[in-house]
Amino acid sequence: MQTTRYDSSVVAFQQKRGGDSAAFFVPFLTADMVLLDAGCGPGTITADLAGIVGKAVGIDIEPNAIAAANRLAARSGLTNLTFIEADMTALPFDDASFEAVFFHAVLYHQSPPKLTRTLAEARRVLKPGGVLGTRDADVGGNILHPELDGVRLALDLWQRWYEHEDPAALHFGRRQSSILRTRAFTPVWAGASYVNHSADAVSRKEAVADARRSLLALGPQLVGKGLATDDDIQAALAGWDAWGSDPDAVYFRCRCECVARRD
Numbered sequence: 001m002q003t004t005r006y007d008s009s010v011v012a013f014q015q016k017r018g019g020d021s022a023a024f025f026v027p028f029l030t031a032d033m034v035l036l037d038a039g040c041g042p043g044t045i046t047a048d049l050a051g052i053v054g055k056a057v058g059i060d061i062e063p064n065a066i067a068a069a070n071r072l073a074a075r076s077g078l079t080n081l082t083f084i085e086a087d088m089t090a091l092p093f094d095d096a097s098f099e100a101v102f103f104h105a106v107l108y109h110q111s112p113p114k115l116t117r118t119l120a121e122a123r124r125v126l127k128p129g130g131v132l133g134t135r136d137a138d139v140g141g142n143i144l145h146p147e148l149d150g151v152r153l154a155l156d157l158w159q160r161w162y163e164h165e166d167p168a169a170l171h172f173g174r175r176q177s178s179i180l181r182t183r184a185f186t187p188v189w190a191g192a193s194y195v196n197h198s199a200d201a202v203s204r205k206e207a208v209a210d211a212r213r214s215l216l217a218l219g220p221q222l223v224g225k226g227l228a229t230d231d232d233i234q235a236a237l238a239g240w241d242a243w244g245s246d247p248d249a250v251y252f253r254c255r256c257e258c259v260a261r262r263d
Helices: 008-014 044-050 063-076 112-125 149-162 167-171 173-181 201-224 230-244
Strands: 034-038 055-060 081-085 098-104 126-137 143-145 186-196 250-261
Touching (some): 063 081, 149 201, 167 173, 173 186
Parallel strands (some): 055 081, 098 126
Antiparallel strands (some): 143 250
8 A cells, every 4th residue: 555655854845834824724614614624744734724623633644743743733832633643544433523624745645445445534524514634746737947957857757756656646736626526526616726836045045944954854765666766856956946946946836626415
């Protein structure tokens, strides 16, 4: 079974995700809802959603992510925020326990059989009329300038790290509505937004630092698995350095969004 690979650099990057990642879902939420954030990572988004709903529960299969989430919860002082180590394909909750379920950047990593199990579990724990929100990648929508070979190689290396079993996964975002409909949900809204890594000089510098940190952390593992060479890693690092030195460089990562209801 394919599992999402975690590394300290991945968790550190996820901690930068915030309220913008769930902004599309907010109009469908109310203050009396109990919400599940499935695949919550270090809990940043879950904590933001806890400020909107009655109770927010985050689950993740990775112990390091839940440890980071629990530290965040302790710092936040939020009393309606809980994190649990759990598998989204076998949720430890009763039927119809939640009014809302949220997935951010986790579904497109999954094989088709695991995706079916995950969404069946989400449907099981949702109350009739409950809402499901998904926000996920679509590689075909990314915007990069200048299109440096080293940066393109870096983006490809990250895709190799996740080893998608289904080539169509790279265009998962645009297919979310049809995927949810075929799994007994009724889509009611769809949209897209971008993660901006180049708003100004500071954000470009942070993007390069994040890329370097990730490549240096994942590089030995990619090489060890035969997914890259040392020369690949060095070329990718050089590409990001060159990109970051261009004051007009842009990198916008596409994220497609969908809201569906459980009938």
